[in-house]
Amino acid sequence: MRLTAVLFGALLGLFAGSAAAGDYTLGTLAIGQPWARATPRGAAVAGAYLTVTNKGPAADRLIGGSTEIANRFEFHSMTMEDGVAMMRPVEGGLEIKPGQTVELQSGSFHVMLIGLKQPLLQGQQVKGTLQFEKAGKVNVEFAVVAIGASGPAGAGQGGH
Numbered sequence: 001m002r003l004t005a006v007l008f009g010a011l012l013g014l015f016a017g018s019a020a021a022g023d024y025t026l027g028t029l030a031i032g033q034p035w036a037r038a039t040p041r042g043a044a045v046a047g048a049y050l051t052v053t054n055k056g057p058a059a060d061r062l063i064g065g066s067t068e069i070a071n072r073f074e075f076h077s078m079t080m081e082d083g084v085a086m087m088r089p090v091e092g093g094l095e096i097k098p099g100q101t102v103e104l105q106s107g108s109f110h111v112m113l114i115g116l117k118q119p120l121l122q123g124q125q126v127k128g129t130l131q132f133e134k135a136g137k138v139n140v141e142f143a144v145v146a147i148g149a150s151g152p153a154g155a156g157q158g159g160h
């Protein structure tokens with residue numbers, strides 16, 4: 001029963017992956033819909049988000065990246081401490097185990113673009129790269145959504 005559910009989920013994932021724009025494949029890694037939020041004028045940092053699914057037999061690691069609009073590209077974790085959201089750089093990147101999907105999302109692990117050269121504008125496509133330890137580098141585009149949006153599809157609340 002459990003296996004059926006897993007397989008069904010995997011199939012759904014495949015369909016979703018092939019249907020949606022903004023998805024990328026690098027070897028056995030599937031990268032889903034990189035996106036970022038628009039920033040107010042003068043902002044120095046922006047959060048960026050994506051998912052990575054490892055369809056291969058070996059673990060890989062998302063270790064870095066770049067974008068055309070920011071000087072630095074970091075991975076952050078976010079935890080609540082005494083009711084305050086704290087962000088910290090993640091050393092060594094993020095491991096993606098075989099069969100695992102890692103979500104970089106608002107309020108959790110995320111990409112932090114630091115040292116913005118220009119504001120991110122809604123509707124913009126920001127060119128960038130993602131660097132994996134084993135699979136290498138892939139070119140992606142981050143779709144910029146409205147400041148308050150919670151995902152690439154639009155609707156939702158804010159948060160970091």
Ligand SMILES: [Cu+2]
Nearest residue numbers: 076087111112
């Ligand atoms: Cu951050």
